[in-house]
Amino acid sequence: MSAVMLQTALTKLREAGVRMTPQRHAILSYLLETMSHPTVDEIYKSLEGKFPNMSVATIYNNLRLFKDVGLVRELTYGDASSRYDANMSDHYHAVCIHCGMVKDFHYSSLTDVEKEASVNTGFQVTSHRLEVYGLCENCQIRQ
Amino acid sequence: MSAVMLQTALTKLREAGVRMTPQRHAILSYLLETMSHPTVDEIYKSLEGKFPNMSVATIYNNLRLFKDVGLVRELTYGDASSRYDANMSDHYHAVCIHCGMVKDFHYSSLTDVEKEASVNTGFQVTSHRLEVYGLCENCQIRQ
DNA sequence: CTTTTTGCAAAATGTTTGCAAGCCA
DNA sequence: TGGCTTGCAAACATTTTGCAAAAAG
Numbered sequence: 187m188s189a190v191m192l193q194t195a196l197t198k199l200r201e202a203g204v205r206m207t208p209q210r211h212a213i214l215s216y217l218l219e220t221m222s223h224p225t226v227d228e229i230y231k232s233l234e235g236k237f238p239n240m241s242v243a244t245i246y247n248n249l250r251l252f253k254d255v256g257l258v259r260e261l262t263y264g265d266a267s268s269r270y271d272a273n274m275s276d277h278y279h280a281v282c283i284h285c286g287m288v289k290d291f292h293y294s295s296l297t298d299v300e301k302e303a304s305v306n307t308g309f310q311v312t313s314h315r316l317e318v319y320g321l322c323e324n325c326q327i328r329q
Numbered sequence: 330m331s332a333v334m335l336q337t338a339l340t341k342l343r344e345a346g347v348r349m350t351p352q353r354h355a356i357l358s359y360l361l362e363t364m365s366h367p368t369v370d371e372i373y374k375s376l377e378g379k380f381p382n383m384s385v386a387t388i389y390n391n392l393r394l395f396k397d398v399g400l401v402r403e404l405t406y407g408d409a410s411s412r413y414d415a416n417m418s419d420h421y422h423a424v425c426i427h428c429g430m431v432k433d434f435h436y437s438s439l440t441d442v443e444k445e446a447s448v449n450t451g452f453q454v455t456s457h458r459l460e461v462y463g464l465c466e467n468c469q470i471r472q
Numbered sequence: 473c474t475t476t477t478t479g480c481a482a483a484a485t486g487t488t489t490g491c492a493a494g495c496c497a
Numbered sequence: 498t499g500g501c502t503t504g505c506a507a508a509c510a511t512t513t514t515g516c517a518a519a520a521a522g
Contacts, residue, residue, distance in 0.1 A: 205496055205501060226486085241504045246487065248502095264405025265512090267486060280450040291449035293442055303461040306434035307423040311463035318446040320454035348476060348521050369511080384479045389512065391477095408487090410511065 192218050195257050195272075202255050209233075209240055213248045217258060217272040223279075223288040225267040261288065278316045284325035291318075335361050338400050338415075345398050352376075352383055356391045360401060360415040366422075366431040368410040404431065421459045427468035434461075 195214055199206070212233050217224070224232070226245050233240060249270055252258040261269040261279065269288055271279075277290045293316070300311040338357055342349070355376050360367070367375070369388050376383060392413055395401040404412040404422065412431060414422075420433045436459070443454040 207496075207502065209503075239504065241506095242486090243488075243505080244503055260407065262405075262407025264403065264411060265485095268407060278446070280446050280452045280454065282452070283455070289450045289452065291446045293445055293449075299436055299459065300461055300463075302436055303421070303423050303434045304463070306436075307432045308466040309423045309425070309432065309461065309463040310469050311423065311461045312426070313463070314459065314461045316442065316457065316459050318443055318452065318454045318457040320447070320452040320456070323451040326453050350477065350521075352478075382479065384481095385511090386480080386513075387478055 191272075198255060198257060204251065204255065209237055209244050210248050210251075212236060213245060214252065214257070214272075217252070217270060221273070221290075223261060223269040223271050225269050227267060229270075278318075280318045280320065280322075282322035282325055283319050284321055287322050287324070289322065334415075341398060341400060347394065347398065352380055352387050353391050353394075355379060356388060357395065357400070357415075360395070360413060364416070364433075366404060366412040366414050368412055370410060372413075421461075423461045423463065423465075425465035425468055426462050427464055430465050430467070432465065 192215060195218065196206070196211075199214075204210075213229060216229055216232055222228070226242055226249070229245050230240070230242055249258065249260070252270075252272075253260055256274070257272060259271045259274065261271055263269075263281065263286075266286060271288075273290065277292055280289045280291055282288075296314065296316060300314055303309065303314075304311045335358060338361065339349070339354075342357075347353075356372060359372055359375060365371070369385055369392070372388050373383070373385055392401065392403070395413075395415075396403055399417070400415060402414045402417065404414055406412075406424065406429075409429060414431075416433065420435055423432045423434055425431075439457065439459060443457055446452065446457075447454045
């Protein structure tokens with residue numbers, strides 16, 4: 187992701203009255219740089235060179251804060267750790283059932299799912315989640 | 330669910346060479362009776378009258394076994410406990426963001442999602458997950 | 473009689489919390 | 498300076514595991 191996106195995110199945080207710290211900045215940058223939907227552990231490992239004493243609690247704190255401010259989305263999958271996605275544009279995820287890798291894809295014809303579900307269930311529907319599962323290209327070869 | 334479904338399930342287990350135990354039978358019956366997609370804790374509480382010494386491990390063991398044999402599906406949601414669904418017919422779930430209740434609904438026009446995702450991502454797609462989130466009828470009133 | 477299953481407790485895992493010390497504005 | 502943030506360790510919740518005793522077939 188571009189440096190522009192980082193600036194936009196920093197502005198959003200400042201406007202929300204959130205203080206900046208070196209750790210916070212590093213976590214945010216990392217999320218915006220990578221497209222890999224990292225887990226907390228991946229973030230932790232990738233930053234331990236720069237911050238040898240950083241605790242996972244700091245990462246969790248900041249991810250929750252980013253989520254609250256609307257800068258990232260948390261992706262949750264039953265067994266494994268959550269992943270974090272700083273790409274807030276409309277898209278869905280393809281999840282590899284072998285290595286856990288997550289790849290974005292776009293799909294447009296779900297306009298009436300929420301409406302139909304609402305009629306069906308009586309729910310006041312506010313969002314939906316769509317994912318596909320299968321083997322990523324790497325795992326198709328190696329497994 | 331009907332007694333017929335229990336018989337079918339019991340037959341499936343017998344054919345898979347699985348022994349029957351009172352606990353196993355009770356867990357399976359409960360899953361087939363209720364439409365409420367119970368958690369392990371709900372199953373545990375509902376059976377502790379009949380089996381005062383039953384451990385959660387037994388419930389987890391049996392749910393995994395049922396899953397492996399294809400009798401139930403595990404529904405996972407980030408923070409909370411898994412829920413278990415013995416309705417193996419094609420359907421989707423509406424999840425209440427307030428109380429966690431899960432209600433079934435049907436939707437038919439997702440035939441090409443997997444194909445499109447596959448073209449988009451290079452994945453060999455084998456399944457998909459669709460859910461809607463919102464407030465159930467109860468929580469619309471009380472909240 | 474052999475093998476599976478149970479029940480219990482301990483362990484593992486991912487995430488959250490409490491709190492003193494430190495840092496940001 | 499005053500309040501937010503960090504780092505650490507302990508706490509938490511859910512699920513899994515190891516193992517001896519009990520039950521199934």
